Amino acid sequence: MKITIASGKGGTGKTTLSTNLAALWAEKRHITLLDLDVEEPNSGLFLKGTPINREILEKFIPEWHADKCRLCGLCQEVCEFNAIMKLGTEIMVFPELCHSCHACSGLCPTGSLPMVAREMGELYHYRMDNLDVVEGRLAVGEEQAVPAIKKVKEYQKREIPDADLILMDSPPGTSCPVIETVKDADFVILITEPTPFGLHDLKLAVETVRGLDKEMAVVINRHGIGDDGVENYCSDEGLQIPARIPQDLNIAKTYSAGKLIYPVHPGMKEELSHLIVFLESL
Amino acid sequence: MKEIVVLSGKGGTGKTSLTASFALLAGSSAVVADCDVDASDMHLLMGPVVKQKELFYSGKEAVIDQEACISCSRCLEVCRFDAVLSDGTHFEIEPVSCEGCGYCARVCPADAISMKPSLAGELYISEVRSGAHMVHARLGIGAENSGKLVARVKNEAKTLATRDSKALVLVDGSPGIGCPVVSSLSGADYIVIVTEPTISGWHDLKRLRELLGKFRLPSGCVINKADLNDEYADKIRKYLEEEKMDMLGTLPYDENFTAAMVQGKTILEEPFSESETAENVRGIWQKIQAAVGWSKE
CATH class of the missing domain: 3.40.50.300 (P-loop containing nucleotide triphosphate hydrolases)
Structure with missing residues (x-):
């Protein structure tokens, strides 16, 4: 089963939820956690395991070979992402904007734009007993998160093929990188806080997940602050809330130091246990 | 400014x-x-009191005209995003995966693929x-x-x-x-x-x-x-x-x-x-x- 936390x-x-849930659940069975928040991957700050592997994440971009090029400009014309331009007598490639669609390369009449590998980030794989963590990290300056997310998912399929319970930590928001992490999930957990901002963004996230025909449940963090808006919305929409993590300054302090919460906060462990029971009953 | x-x-x-x-x-x-x-x-x-509102289109999305499609599978071959779904005879685009690069439309020998602007969101100007x-x-x-x-x-x-x-x-x-x-x-x-x-x-x-x-x-x-x-x-x-x-x-x-x-x-x-x-x-x-x-x- 694949569960996305978004x-x-x-x-x-x-x-906080994905690292603590993964660590607690792994006391019972094997868990694979994929940190797909590749712009700001932070799982490794909280889960410190034995390094298993490190790989360079590559994407393919066109490389201009001037000798055969007739400067016809077709490459610039076909690129929908403004990633390749004819400037005077040169063809310039903007790697950060390239989506690796291969159109310029495949359509070039003289074969002057072969696709070459370019580093876009790194992948780290580490292990703690029953928990495999794979973290994707986009290089600073790279703008496209989706290709890096795809690579991390491919790595899991290749290197941990028998993973039967996969947790995926998604980026925030509702745009393309989030879709990439939700579209092959079996179930989605949306975590929010009980505030007007939390509610506003939860509604957008619920619409996104529904648009992809996925089942979901909501976890409330910092339960006790804010107002009843999120609870009322979930009840109106028939969304279950299998866990409520209490508002507690001590939890915030434990988090700030990069430590797991549940080993020192029994309330957190209890809520996570509820969540595990809920997810195992799916 | x-x-x-x-x-x-x-x-x-x-x-x-x-x-x-x-x-x-x-x-x-x-x-x-x-x-x-x-x-x-x-x-x-x-x-905010919304004074002006407009739809914002950005990027494109491929659409296959089923009448015109000759099932040659060229689109499937060139797509890098697994956005062409096919059983071998019927071909269609999965919008969630399509990144709008337009490669398929350019190689389609039957001109059966068009690129439609995709709605990216709504823009508001408010007081x-x-x-x-x-x-x-x-x-x-x-x-x-x-x-x-x-x-x-x-x-x-x-x-x-x-x-x-x-x-x-x-x-x-x-x-x-x-x-x-x-x-x-x-x-x-x-x-x-x-x-x-x-x-x-x-x-x-x-x-x-x-x-x-x-x-x-x-x-x-x-x-x-x-x-x-x-x-x-x-x-x-x-x-x-x-x-x-x-x-x-x-x-x-x-x-x-x-x-x-x-x-x-x-x-x-x-x-x-x-x-x-x-x-x-x-x-x-x-x-x-x-x-x-x-x-x-």
Whole structure:
């Protein structure tokens, strides 16, 4: 089973939930956690295991070979992403904007734009007993998160093929990188906080997940602050809330130091246990 | 015209609440732009009255005309995004996977594939209760190209500022370091980073700083929830010194931020306006004005 942990709003506790849930669940069975928040991957700050592997993440971009090029400009014309341009007597490639669609390369009449590998980030794989963590990290300056996310998912299929329970930590928001992490999930957990901002962004996230025909449940973080908006919305929409993580300054402090919460906060462990029971009954 | 962009790297550090406070302090001298189009929450604190609204199309999406399709499978062969679904005779595009590159349409020998503009979201121009204009947007579900919508929101705000002779554009940016953030940086004069003294706040601050360095943009930093962790607060202070970034001020961990939000207000308003936090926010805004070389008067 693949479970994606997502949130509309950032900073609602996505990484806290995925790292703590993964570590607690792994006390019972093997878990694979994929950190797909490749712009700001933080799982490794909280889960420190034995390094298993490190790989360079590559994407393919066109490389201009001037000798055969007739400067016809077709490459610039076909690129929908403004990633290749004819400037005077030169063809310039903007790697950060390239989506690796191969159109310019495949359509070039003189074969002057072979696709070559370019580093876009790194992947780290580490292990703690029953828990495999694979973290994707986009290089600073790279703008396209989706190709890096795809690579991390491919790595899991190749290197941990028998993983039967996969947790995926998604980026915040509702745009293309989030879709990439939700579209092959069996179930989605949306984590939010009970505030007007949390509610506003939760609604967008729920619409996104529904648009992809996925089942989902909501976890409330910082339960006790804010108002009843999120609870009322979930009840109106028939969304289950299998766990509520209490608002507690001590939890925030434990998190700030890069430590797992549940080993020192029994309330957190209890809520996570509810969530595990809920997810195992799916 | 000066342009200030507020960013955070990590989400949930209080970026939007602070930007809304700055917007109130700037009043009608500024045009406000909510470029956090994925989670556009700023309007919840600004009381916008929408004056103008339009649909925003960005990018394209392939559509196969089933009548014209000759099932040659060329589209399937060239697509790098697994967006062509086929059983061997019937071919169709899965919109969620299609990135709109148009390669399939160009190679289709039967001209059966057309590229349709895809709806990326809605754009609004509103009047807000600080007396300013605010440009904001709602991203369509799963839309591509949020970076382009960000650019559009910013450009609209700049156009308004020019038209109305406003000296300041105040931008609430996205978390992260990807395309929406990069898109919000073009034309900026000063970057305000709102961070928190946590291991992830610290980690994400460094990545964001590295990105800003590539654009050679001056920046300053606000440490929110500064009393949460002394060790990381100190690390951040030292880092700001090393990197020659402005230390704009600190805010205490204060649940009144949330209490104010529930009331649709900023921390600068009653009954929170006399708190230490509110006082610090006003001080931070003074420093930002000095750093940018702009003042309301």
